[in-house]
Amino acid sequence: MADTAKTRQTRTIRVGQLARVEGEGALYVRVRGNQVKEVRLDIFEPPRFFEAFLRGRSFAEVPDITARICGICPVAYQMSSCQALEAALGIAVGGQLKALRRLLYCGEWIESHALHIYFLHLPDFLGYPDAVRLAQDQPERVKQALQLKKTGNELMALLGGREIHPINVKVGGFYRVPRKAELLAVRDKLEQAREIALETVRFVAGLNFPDLKPDYTFVSLREEGAYPILEGRIVSNRGLDIPVSAFEQHFQEEHVPHSNALHATLSGQPYLVGPLARYNLNYDLLPAPLQSLAKEVGLGPVCRNPFQSIVVRAIETLYACEEALRLMGEYEEPDALSLPVVPKAATGAGCSEAPRGILYHRYQMDQQGLITEAKIVPPTSQNQKMIEEDLRQFVAAHLELPQPELTLRCEQTIRNYDPCISCATHFLRLEMEHET
Amino acid sequence: MRPRVLALGNPYRQDDGVGPWIARRLREAGLEVCEVGDDLTRLVEGLAGADEAWVIEAVASSQPPGTLHVLEVGSAPLAAFERLSSHTFGLSEALELARALGVLPPRTVVLGIEGRCFGSGEGLSPEVAQSAEKVIGILLGRLGHP
Numbered sequence: 387m388a389d390t391a392k393t394r395q396t397r398t399i400r401v402g403q404l405a406r407v408e409g410e411g412a413l414y415v416r417v418r419g420n421q422v423k424e425v426r427l428d429i430f431e432p433p434r435f436f437e438a439f440l441r442g443r444s445f446a447e448v449p450d451i452t453a454r455i456c457g458i459c460p461v462a463y464q465m466s467s468c469q470a471l472e473a474a475l476g477i478a479v480g481g482q483l484k485a486l487r488r489l490l491y492c493g494e495w496i497e498s499h500a501l502h503i504y505f506l507h508l509p510d511f512l513g514y515p516d517a518v519r520l521a522q523d524q525p526e527r528v529k530q531a532l533q534l535k536k537t538g539n540e541l542m543a544l545l546g547g548r549e550i551h552p553i554n555v556k557v558g559g560f561y562r563v564p565r566k567a568e569l570l571a572v573r574d575k576l577e578q579a580r581e582i583a584l585e586t587v588r589f590v591a592g593l594n595f596p597d598l599k600p601d602y603t604f605v606s607l608r609e610e611g612a613y614p615i616l617e618g619r620i621v622s623n624r625g626l627d628i629p630v631s632a633f634e635q636h637f638q639e640e641h642v643p644h645s646n647a648l649h650a651t652l653s654g655q656p657y658l659v660g661p662l663a664r665y666n667l668n669y670d671l672l673p674a675p676l677q678s679l680a681k682e683v684g685l686g687p688v689c690r691n692p693f694q695s696i697v698v699r700a701i702e703t704l705y706a707c708e709e710a711l712r713l714m715g716e717y718e719e720p721d722a723l724s725l726p727v728v729p730k731a732a733t734g735a736g737c738s739e740a741p742r743g744i745l746y747h748r749y750q751m752d753q754q755g756l757i758t759e760a761k762i763v764p765p766t767s768q769n770q771k772m773i774e775e776d777l778r779q780f781v782a783a784h785l786e787l788p789q790p791e792l793t794l795r796c797e798q799t800i801r802n803y804d805p806c807i808s809c810a811t812h813f814l815r816l817e818m819e820h821e822t
Numbered sequence: 823m824r825p826r827v828l829a830l831g832n833p834y835r836q837d838d839g840v841g842p843w844i845a846r847r848l849r850e851a852g853l854e855v856c857e858v859g860d861d862l863t864r865l866v867e868g869l870a871g872a873d874e875a876w877v878i879e880a881v882a883s884s885q886p887p888g889t890l891h892v893l894e895v896g897s898a899p900l901a902a903f904e905r906l907s908s909h910t911f912g913l914s915e916a917l918e919l920a921r922a923l924g925v926l927p928p929r930t931v932v933l934g935i936e937g938r939c940f941g942s943g944e945g946l947s948p949e950v951a952q953s954a955e956k957v958i959g960i961l962l963g964r965l966g967h968p
Contacts, residue, residue: 457861501863518915521922529923532863539864 462740474734496538504531559724591683659743729755837937888949
């Protein structure tokens with residue numbers, strides 16, 4: 387939904403309600419001459435106050451309550467919250483329980499990435515208004531996308547108890563663990579999903595990518611010996627290397643008038659989280675065949691073009707399929723469903739790699755295990771400032787584009803981030819004002 | 823005949839939960855119902871293989887609460903309904919996606935029930951509950967007996 391207004395002094399582009407993003411927001415750009423004066427991502431989805439209503443609830447309820455924040459990435463919320471609470475309680479989930487958590491998370495990456503690649507992002511590259519028109523011309527491709535997504539959902543249902551808002555994760559472990567045979571029953575589907583993911587990598591790598599290569603500060607987790615999903619230290623390409631517990635000493639959140647989502651900065655500067663950051667900071671941890679594939683499809687160890695995030699997402703989807711198959715193959719039913727948990731007055735922080743980037747949680751609880759303070763920093767609020775910076779650079783470099791195309795490219799620039807506005811409002815309409 | 827009933831909606835958004843509410847009642851009466859929740863890609867999967875589909879959904883179109891909208895999905899493309907949700911795509915897009923993929927059943931009927939309240943919370947408005955009973959009657963009458 388875009389409309390254009392041009393006056394003697396101002397040229398405006400407005401997109402009333404950004405499509406193909408999760409949640410409600412808008413974009414406003416003001417250009418004077420050849421200078422982009424202002425870029426503002428307005429997030430008008432109302433705040434949701436999760437942090438406030440967690441206060442007074444039992445620590446045991448937190449994974450199920452926070453899973454409700456997002457229908458696309460509930461596992462991320464469960465994993466970051468469990469990790470934070472387990473850190474507070476001084477326990478660490480290891481062995482097969484940890485492997486099952488990683489397996490559950492792989493399901494979420496497959497489901498979320500497949501949805502974004504095919505239904506939200508791909509139409510931009512192929513010139514379709516939406517996935518329906520794409521499906522009319524390329525039904526087989528869209529059927530495969532649905533199959534890929536469904537496999538991720540099935541994995542989530544198997545380990546999480548149901549596909550949306552899983553209910554099987556608890557602080558200390560799980561309520562129920564699968565029999566080996568149950569996992570093996572979805573093995574064939576995952577092998578098919580792996581083939582679809584591989585084909586997806588080759589297909590999206592051949593798309594045309596607008597030129598934009600900002601000098602990003604990438605931030606991601608760095609997990610011991612594996613591509614980061616579940617845990618790790620927080621690292622950047624500028625030398626940051628901190629434990630999760632030090633997050634708030636380095637990252638700040640501020641409220642800006644035009645957004646109901648807080649803006650996060652790293653020592654006052656914008657930074658990028660998500661697939662591009664993970665890939666650039668952990669390329670060495672991808673299995674050798676995936677590194678070779680990345681090279682083969684034209685993606686080096688460093689990728690700074692945000693439009694190519696679709697290729698990185700496809701590689702991560704393939705990784706998630708392969709990692710899931712590996713974890714299934716090595717699975718043995720654990721002796722205990724969870725570790726014993728005894729509440730105490732304590733504070734703990736946790737961070738995991740949601741499909742859209744690092745998701746930080748911190749909780750403080752009292753002796754009875756009732757939450758006294760909660761802090762949740764989702765990936766989209768961390769990326770918000772960087773999205774504005776990308777738009778600023780992109781618009782400045784492409785002022786010659788006709789208004790409708792520039793507007794479309796602006797929307798595409800936003801969709802590069804797979805922003806989850808629903809998560810970030812505790813975020814899109816596009817509006818551009820061009821002063822000549 | 824392979825009829826299928828599919829219910830959409832979020833039970834924690836008051837009248838938006840009319841789909842799941844009807845689904846539960848139909849299941850108690852022995853009918854199989856596919857609950858789609860708010861993930862409309864699942865609607866596409868749910869339609870595949872059926873030759874008749876009944877899709878239950880809450881509607882907000884400024885009509886009196888409880889109004890029953892019956893929409894036979896014909897051969898003409900559906901106009902996009904205005905999206906009230908932040909979901910990735912709407913019901914009309916999901917049905918058109920199913921058509922594009924060749925899985926739209928030859929007969930597809932949308933039973934839309936006009937809601938009053940879509941805020942956070944459980945339970946239906948009285949007018950919506952009354953209309954839901956009517957829909958249950960219609961579906962049991964058509965599909966409830968072998």
